[in-house]
Amino acid sequence: MPVVQVEGVHKRFGAVEVLKGIDLAVEGGEVVAIIGRSGSGKSTLLRCINGLEQIQSGRIEVSGHSIDPSGKGLRELRKDVGIVFQSYNLFPHLRVGENIMLAPRIVLGVSKAEARSRAEETLAEVGLAERFDAWPDNLSGGQQQRVAIARSLAMRPKVMLFDEVTSALDPELTGEVLATMERLARHGMTMLLVTHEMGFARRVATTTVFMHQGKVWEMGPSERIFGAPETPELRQFLGGGLK
Amino acid sequence: MGFQFQFQPVFARMDALLDGLWLTLQLAGIGILCGALLGILLAMLRGLGGRATRILVDAYVELVRNTPFLVQLLIIFFGMPSIGIRLSAEQAALSAIILNLGAYATEIVRAGIESVHRSQIEAGLSLAMTRWQVFRHVVLAPALARVWPALSSQFVLMMLSTSVCSFISVQELSAQAANVESETFRSFEVYITVTLIYLALAILLRLLLAGLGAVLFPAGSGLGRLRGQVGR
Amino acid sequence: MIRQFTQSEFLFILASARWTLLLTVMSMLLGGLLGFLVALARTSRLAPLRALAAGWIGVIQGVPVLMLLFLSYYGLALAGFDLPPLIAATVSMALYASGFLGEIWRGSIQAVPWQQWEASSALAFSRPQQYRYVILPQAMRIAIPPTVGFLVQLVKNTSIVSIIGVVELARAGNLVNNATFQPFKVFGTVAAIYFVICWPISLLARRLEGRLHARRAG
Ligand SMILES: Nc1ncnc2c1ncn2[C@@H]1O[C@H](COP(=O)(O)OP(=O)(O)OP(=O)(O)O)[C@@H](O)[C@H]1O
Ligand SMILES: [Mg+2]
Numbered sequence: 256m257p258v259v260q261v262e263g264v265h266k267r268f269g270a271v272e273v274l275k276g277i278d279l280a281v282e283g284g285e286v287v288a289i290i291g292r293s294g295s296g297k298s299t300l301l302r303c304i305n306g307l308e309q310i311q312s313g314r315i316e317v318s319g320h321s322i323d324p325s326g327k328g329l330r331e332l333r334k335d336v337g338i339v340f341q342s343y344n345l346f347p348h349l350r351v352g353e354n355i356m357l358a359p360r361i362v363l364g365v366s367k368a369e370a371r372s373r374a375e376e377t378l379a380e381v382g383l384a385e386r387f388d389a390w391p392d393n394l395s396g397g398q399q400q401r402v403a404i405a406r407s408l409a410m411r412p413k414v415m416l417f418d419e420v421t422s423a424l425d426p427e428l429t430g431e432v433l434a435t436m437e438r439l440a441r442h443g444m445t446m447l448l449v450t451h452e453m454g455f456a457r458r459v460a461t462t463t464v465f466m467h468q469g470k471v472w473e474m475g476p477s478e479r480i481f482g483a484p485e486t487p488e489l490r491q492f493l494g495g496g497l498k
Numbered sequence: 499m500g501f502q503f504q505f506q507p508v509f510a511r512m513d514a515l516l517d518g519l520w521l522t523l524q525l526a527g528i529g530i531l532c533g534a535l536l537g538i539l540l541a542m543l544r545g546l547g548g549r550a551t552r553i554l555v556d557a558y559v560e561l562v563r564n565t566p567f568l569v570q571l572l573i574i575f576f577g578m579p580s581i582g583i584r585l586s587a588e589q590a591a592l593s594a595i596i597l598n599l600g601a602y603a604t605e606i607v608r609a610g611i612e613s614v615h616r617s618q619i620e621a622g623l624s625l626a627m628t629r630w631q632v633f634r635h636v637v638l639a640p641a642l643a644r645v646w647p648a649l650s651s652q653f654v655l656m657m658l659s660t661s662v663c664s665f666i667s668v669q670e671l672s673a674q675a676a677n678v679e680s681e682t683f684r685s686f687e688v689y690i691t692v693t694l695i696y697l698a699l700a701i702l703l704r705l706l707l708a709g710l711g712a713v714l715f716p717a718g719s720g721l722g723r724l725r726g727q728v729g730r
Numbered sequence: 731m732i733r734q735f736t737q738s739e740f741l742f743i744l745a746s747a748r749w750t751l752l753l754t755v756m757s758m759l760l761g762g763l764l765g766f767l768v769a770l771a772r773t774s775r776l777a778p779l780r781a782l783a784a785g786w787i788g789v790i791q792g793v794p795v796l797m798l799l800f801l802s803y804y805g806l807a808l809a810g811f812d813l814p815p816l817i818a819a820t821v822s823m824a825l826y827a828s829g830f831l832g833e834i835w836r837g838s839i840q841a842v843p844w845q846q847w848e849a850s851s852a853l854a855f856s857r858p859q860q861y862r863y864v865i866l867p868q869a870m871r872i873a874i875p876p877t878v879g880f881l882v883q884l885v886k887n888t889s890i891v892s893i894i895g896v897v898e899l900a901r902a903g904n905l906v907n908n909a910t911f912q913p914f915k916v917f918g919t920v921a922a923i924y925f926v927i928c929w930p931i932s933l934l935a936r937r938l939e940g941r942l943h944a945r946r947a948g
Contacts (some may be wrong), residue, residue: 305624333626344621348639348720357635358625390720410625564882564928565921566889568900573921576913654792661794662890672796685804693797700792 258283258414258445259304264313266299273299275469277313281414281462286446288460288477290453292492295466297449301416304447305338318413334362337407338416341423343399345391345406351378352387355406363410370409377405381435397428401435408439415439417448453493457481465489507682508691518674519695521588525670526657526703529595533656534649536596537603538638544604545611545637546629555604562601568662570594575666591663591670599656606648610641613728643721644728646714650707654700661696671695735910740919746902747923749816753888753898756820758881761827768832773839775857783832790829795887798822803894819891826887830880838873839865875939882928882935889924899923 259281266274273296281287289297302308304315306322306329315322320332346354355374359365365373378384381401391399400420407415417436421429433452437459440446450456456463456477463480465473465488473480473489484490508515544555562570574597575590585593614637622632642649664673675692679685715721733739771783790798802822806813842865850864892901903920907913 307620307624330626330628333624336624338624340617340621342617344617346618346621346636346640346720347724348643350720358627361631361635362626390718390723392720392723406625560929560932561921561925564886564932565924566886566900568889568892569903569917569921569924572900572903572907573913573917576907577917580911580913658792658794661796664796665890665893672794675800686801686808689797689800689804693793693801696794696797697789697792 257281258318259447260316262314264303264315265311266303266308267311273469277471279471281445281447283445284443285462286440286460288456288463289449289466290456290463291466296469297466298418301418301449304416305336306332334410335413336416337410337412339403339407339420341419343403345399345402347391351389351402354402355409359409373409377408381405395428396424397431400432404435414445414447419449421452503687504684505687507684508678508687511678514674514678518669518671521670522660525591525595525660529592529599530653530656532596533599534603536600537607540604541607541611542633544608546633559601559604562598567598567659568665570598571662571666587666587668590666591668595656602652606645606652607641609728610645611637613644614641639721640724643715643724646711647726653707654703657703658696658700733909735912735915739906743902743906743919746897747899749896749898750888753819753823754885757823757827758884760824762831764824764828765831765835768828769835769839772832772836787829787833790826795826796890798825799891815894815896818894819896823888827884834876834880835873838869841872842868875935875942878931878938879935882931885928
């Protein structure tokens with residue numbers, strides 16, 4: 256059974272339909288990249304999978320928890336879904352370690368010692384073990400983003416969502432975040448990521464999804480999507496604009 | 499102008515003034531504590547509650563902020579007994595102080611809460627926190643840090659406004675000043691003295707609140723950096 | 731004898747609002763003038779002037795308005811003036827306003843980007859010319875919303891002058907209450923009139939503030 260199952264999802268903002276019937280399945284251990292033009296609905300899809308946006312119709316199921324338009328069972332689902340945003344959104348009033356420990360403590364109810372060891376473990380995973388006591392705004396953007404990844408990982412999610420996590424970063428900081436994600440993928444994390452880093456998507460993602468006008472326009476193995484795009488829209492997207 | 503200042507008769511009644519000062523301190527202390535808590539509570543309810551809650555809280559805030567403290571005091575002091583609730587002058591005064599400060603504090607804390615960016619709330623929610631947990635752990639502390647100076651100013655204003663309670667003969671500092679004045683007839687000297695006491699009190703309270711701010715939101719911490727970013 | 735709270739009592743209270751308004755307008759004008767000087771002194775290049783203005787603001791904002799009222803009332807009498815209470819009331823409210831407006835306007839003047847000083851210096855403006863043509867026009871736009879907001883505080887604080895016998899709104903309410911013993915009705919009416927005066931001003935202040943922010947952001 257797939258970890259993430261999206262079926263016939265429609266999402267409207269007022270009168271504007273942003274997602275027009277999305278079907279998507281992500282198997283355990285799979286890395287799925289979502290690419291597409293600005294405004295094609297990529298972020299909205301991720302936010303729906305995390306329940307940050309309510310869907311009008313369709314069904315989303317993550318490791319056995321489903322959300323429907325009523326929005327029930329959200330918290331259970333969110334425990335299994337980590338999301339990392341473009342703007343890192345660390346809590347400015349908490350130190351790095353506290354940022355990571357907070358949700359395991361109050362949401363999962365783990366002991367302080369357990370939360371601490373989870374924080375140390377995930378910080379080490381993103382290569383920031385020594386910044387446990389730092390304040391978020393003393394870190395570089397790339398470091399903050401890695402802490403945000405660690406914060407999500409500490410919840411031991413079944414799937415991680417990444418929404419253009421390197422877009423706000425200077426080019427020289429992008430690499431360290433991408434490397435972190437690549438390591439995560441190698442360790443078997445199920446990942447769904449929106450990205451403009453085509454090289455990264457092609458190398459790391461098993462599957463790539465091209466979204467266009469609120470629909471899954473084309474999808475398949477990354478090699479095929481980048482090597483032999485079928486639709487003219489995808490060809491134009493890959494050919495124009497991006498290196 | 500053969501007028502000579504004579505402070506001795508006033509100083510001779512310092513005991514009365516100190517009694518008044520003590521009551522002023524009590525009114526201000528309890529009033530600030532309870533008023534601040536009321537403000538935080540209502541700002542929170544307004545944020546988490548539904549439309550009806552929001553309208554009710556806003557109505558309370560607007561009503562209080564657009565009528566004089568004195569009139570609020572008179573309504574409570576004279577009005578409550580007429581509907582069968584007996585209040586001593588001190589109780590009426592304290593109620594008025596709490597209700598008044600509560601409204602201003604609600605407004606200030608609300609501004610602080612709204613200054614916390616939506617993305618912070620979404621980050622909390624996406625970590626499976628409940629709305630209450632998000633408020634408690636993600637929103638509240640930064641919100642309070644941001645508006646601490648504005649809140650502090652309001653506390654000082656409220657402390658000074660306790661003087662109005664003399665209108666319903668609560669024997670706080672201003673009322674005692676009037677007593678001493680009628681005994682000594684040294685009006686100007688009495689009021690200069692009492693004014694200076696208030697001034698000292700205001701300065702001390704500001705220092706205290708600044709100190710408290712430095713403890714609650716220490717410089718160099720994440721909160722310290724947020725301190726005072728939203729104010730009026 | 732207990733009277734009823736009738737139309738005539740209501741009209742009496744309503745009519746007394748004119749003293750509240752008059753007092754507000756006079757003390758705003760007088761206090762504004764003084765407050766302007768305080769703001770100029772507070773942003774002056776002369777350190778002693780700055781200290782003096784800072785001290786003034788600190789004192790006015792650090793003492794109850796009620797004490798300013800008593801000090802004005804007894805102070806004017808001591809100085810040998812035999813004046814109606816309304817004058818003492820106006821003086822005290824003006825003093826109060828000067829401290830708060832001075833501080834508001836200091837903030838507005840200092841909110842004008844310092845490059846504006848530099849640019850106008852580069853054009854060889856004199857200091858008064860800088861104020862007149864460059865700084866004050868910009869400071870004014872910033873100052874208007876909080877100044878309007880302060881007006882509400884001023885209206886409300888005039889209620890305390892009832893204690894020296896000026897029959898404005900609060901005092902009128904007290905008189906009627908003493909005669910009718912219907913505190914809810916009477917003070918409710920008084921509160922309603924204050925609200926009708928203050929609320930539109932509050933709304934205006936908020937609108938102006940919103941507009942200013944929109945313009946600065948955009
Ligand atoms: N909260 C909202 N209210 C109204 N419209 C919205 C909202 N969020 C997104 N939209 C609209 O939905 C459409 C899809 O937005 P979305 O952010 O999902 O695009 P995207 O593919 O992530 O684009 P980008 O590459 O720029 O991030 C856009 O037209 C956007 O304007
Ligand atoms: Mg997006």
